[in-house]
Amino acid sequence: xxxxxxxxxxxxxxxxxxxxxxxxxxxxxxxxxxxxxxxxxxxxxxxxxxxxxxxxxxxxxxxxxxxxxxxxxxxxxxxxxxxxxxxxxxxxxxxxxxxxxxxxxxxxxxxxxxxxxxxxxxxxxxxxxxxxxxxxxxxxxxxxxxxxxxxxxxxxxxxxxxxxxxxxxxxxxxxxxxxxxxxxxxxxxxxxxxxxxxxxxxxxxxxxxxxxxxxxxxxxxxxxxxxxxxxxxxxxxxxxxxxxxxxxxxxxxxxxxxxxxxxxxxxxxxxxxxxxxxxxxxxxxxxxxxxxxxxxxxxxxxxxxxxxxxxxxxxxxxxxxxxxxxxxxxxxxxxxxxxxxxxxxxxxxxxxxxxxxxxxxxxxxxxxxxxxxxxxxxxxxxxxxxxxxxxxxxxxxxxxxxxxxxxxxxxxxxxxxxxxxxxxxxxxxxxxxxxxxxxxxxxxxxxxxxxxxxxxxxxxxxxxxxxxxxxxxxxxxxxxxxxxxxxxxxxxxxxxxx
Numbered sequence: 001x002x003x004x005x006x007x008x009x010x011x012x013x014x015x016x017x018x019x020x021x022x023x024x025x026x027x028x029x030x031x032x033x034x035x036x037x038x039x040x041x042x043x044x045x046x047x048x049x050x051x052x053x054x055x056x057x058x059x060x061x062x063x064x065x066x067x068x069x070x071x072x073x074x075x076x077x078x079x080x081x082x083x084x085x086x087x088x089x090x091x092x093x094x095x096x097x098x099x100x101x102x103x104x105x106x107x108x109x110x111x112x113x114x115x116x117x118x119x120x121x122x123x124x125x126x127x128x129x130x131x132x133x134x135x136x137x138x139x140x141x142x143x144x145x146x147x148x149x150x151x152x153x154x155x156x157x158x159x160x161x162x163x164x165x166x167x168x169x170x171x172x173x174x175x176x177x178x179x180x181x182x183x184x185x186x187x188x189x190x191x192x193x194x195x196x197x198x199x200x201x202x203x204x205x206x207x208x209x210x211x212x213x214x215x216x217x218x219x220x221x222x223x224x225x226x227x228x229x230x231x232x233x234x235x236x237x238x239x240x241x242x243x244x245x246x247x248x249x250x251x252x253x254x255x256x257x258x259x260x261x262x263x264x265x266x267x268x269x270x271x272x273x274x275x276x277x278x279x280x281x282x283x284x285x286x287x288x289x290x291x292x293x294x295x296x297x298x299x300x301x302x303x304x305x306x307x308x309x310x311x312x313x314x315x316x317x318x319x320x321x322x323x324x325x326x327x328x329x330x331x332x333x334x335x336x337x338x339x340x341x342x343x344x345x346x347x348x349x350x351x352x353x354x355x356x357x358x359x360x361x362x363x364x365x366x367x368x369x370x371x372x373x374x375x376x377x378x379x380x381x382x383x384x385x386x387x388x389x390x391x392x393x394x395x396x397x398x399x400x401x402x403x404x405x406x407x408x409x410x411x412x413x414x415x416x417x418x419x420x421x422x423x424x425x426x427x428x429x430x431x432x433x434x435x436x437x438x439x440x441x442x443x444x445x446x447x448x449x450x451x452x453x454x455x456x457x458x459x460x461x462x463x464x465x466x467x468x469x470x471x472x473x474x475x476x477x478x479x480x481x482x483x484x485x486x487x488x489x490x491x492x493x494x495x496x497x498x
Contacts, residue, residue: 001370003058003377006321008237008260009155013379018228019258024055024062025223027257029215029232029240030112032069033093034078036282037100039311039326040266040273044233046315047263047380049106050430051231054376057429065222066109067215068094070116071208076197086198090116100283103308105431113218115209119200121217122209125251126189134250138180140192140205144212146185149246155260156238160185187243189213212243219256220248230257234264264323273326281326286311306331309432310338316382316430337390341427343400344393345434348420350496351403355413363414364422368392372426385430392423404486404496452483456493459485 003016018024028048031041048066055062070090079089098108115122126142129135134148146152152160188210193199199206209217219227225248232241241260248256265272268279285291289305314334318324348357368388375384399416402409409416427433455474462470475485478495485495 001373001377004379005259005261006379007258008262009257011157016259018060019226022059022061024060024229025227026052026055026062026064026229026231027215027219027223027227028064028066028109028230029236030067030069031093031097032072032074033090033097034072034075035093036096036284038273038283039268039281039286040233042100042104042283042286042311043266043315043324044263045101045106046104046312046431047320048231050316050320050382051229051261051380052107053429053431054380063223064107064109065111065113065218067218068097068112068114069211069214070094070114071198072211087116090114100287103287104283104311105308105433107431111222113222115214115218116198118214118217118221119209121221122213123190123200123202125213125217125220125247126209127203128251129189129247132250134247135189136182137204138182140207141180141188142190142204143181143186144189144243144247145182146187146246147183149250151249152246153242155245156242158238158242187212187239189247212240213247215240216244216247216251216256219244220252225252225256226254227257229259229261231261231263234262237262263320266324266326268326270325283311304328306335307338309342310335312431313338313341313386316386319379319381319383321379337386338432340397341389341393341423341432342434344389344396344420344423345427347396347400348417348424351400352417352420354403355409355416357413357417361414361417362421363418364425365392365418368419368422369426372429376429382430385426389423389427389430389432392419392426395419396423400496404484404494407486407492407494452478452495456485456495460493 004013005016006013026048028045031037048064052062052064068090071086075086075089078084079086082089126135129144130137130142133145135142135144146160190202190204190207190209190213192204193206193208197208199208219230230241230244245256267273268277268281271277271279273280281291286306287308291304310331311334314326314331315324317330317334317337324330352359368391372385372388375381375388378384396416396419399409399411402411455478459471459474462468462474478485483495485493487493
């Protein structure tokens with residue numbers, strides 16, 4: 001089977017062919033670190049984590065780089081609001097980023113370059129553009145001459161006349177800056193220093209880089225002049241990625257990326273997520289339960305905590321290029337779906353010993369693997385892949401019920417092990433894994449598996465001594481804690497968690 005993916009640059013699906021056989025160089029636009037990450041960020045980084053994991057599963061050696069924008073007007077504004085510094089604000093929210101992403105089981109990138117650590121590469125790239133006639137200095141600033149780049153607009157499909165300098169709060173609205181430009185479409189590569197703001201020395205005077213040039217420099221410094229995959233949210237297509245292409249390709253004369261990939265938006269109850277609409281939900285609000293419907297709640301109202309794996313599953317229930325609507329119903333569906341998969345993942349831990357599994361066996365269900373790969377090879381069709389996981393998990397859950405109620409199953413233990421190993425491996429490709437609190441060895445209401453077994457033995461001893469009241473008390477105590485006991489005809493007792 002051939003992996004095909006949709007290329008935003010060509011606007012069509014095509015077979016994936018890396019620059020170097022067996023290796024993939026992948027760059028993802030990261031966050032501007034001035035606030036906590038929200039559910040839109042969760043979708044983006046879960047999606048690209050999935051793409052990376054799948055490429056690795058397909059046998060590719062993937063080098064994955066994701067940047068941090070750690071100098072920006074929003075960061076400076078937050079520093080002023082909190083009587084802090086740009087460096088302190090950036091570091092705080094970089095740390096918070098990792099807290100959120102680690103909970104969502106997102107693999108760490110191979111490298112996290114920061115804009116402020118790439119100043120030399122940025123200045124070098126600007127000088128190259130200046131020497132080639134694509135950039136000009138004006139009053140301490142340096143601008144990119146958009147009309148010099150004939151292919152401008154090839155990614156977004158926009159005409160030059162539709163160009164607006166900047167985006168996402170980075171609009172250059174000051175009249176004095178507009179007067180410095182040769183054309184209103186030109187955008188800043190270097191901005192002259194403002195009083196009280198961080199600045200670096202340069203041949204154009206003290207200043208700091210523009211937003212777009214930062215990623216162009218970081219891509220080249222970390223991965224080279226041409227990479228395999230450049231990805232990010234669809235909101236970055238224009239102007240950020242369009243401007244990256246203009247900068248990098250004008251400087252090198254080579255394609256910046258062979259494949260451009262963009263994930264679609266997350267809406268909340270059909271509306272764009274916005275603080276002004278009071279439907280802005282951070283990742284930690286979601287995981288901690290500080291949300292309800294379309295709004296965030298105060299800490300005292302916590303009630304709807306969502307498991308990290310349910311958040312991942314919510315993302316995978318839509319293909320990455322399709323808009324996904326965040327609603328209580330959608331999250332409830334994802335939670336139910338995760339419970340189904342989770343039960344399947346627990347099957348081996350609960351019944352593997354009872355079925356006398358050989359832990360060395362790693363054979364898989366070839367039909368399920370083929371169906372999973374067929375779905376994922378089709379531009380990462382995660383809904384189709386998740387369907388395969390559900391089918392495996394439901395089969396295992398059915399067999400688990402048979403084992404609980406009958407103590408044995410007519411299905412071959414080898415076949416059950418094969419299905420379980422397949423589920424564990426394929427779910428892992430999507431980063432859907434048992435979390436520590438879900439492991440059957442962990443305590444539930446204060447009881448570990450070992451403690452449950454001790455109580456079952458105490459009940460047996462009580463019944464043997466004809467102290468049936470004590471035996472009933474232990475059974476009821478376990479029942480209250482979600483543990484169901486089933487006495488077998490041969491005198492053994494098996495149990496399961498409700």
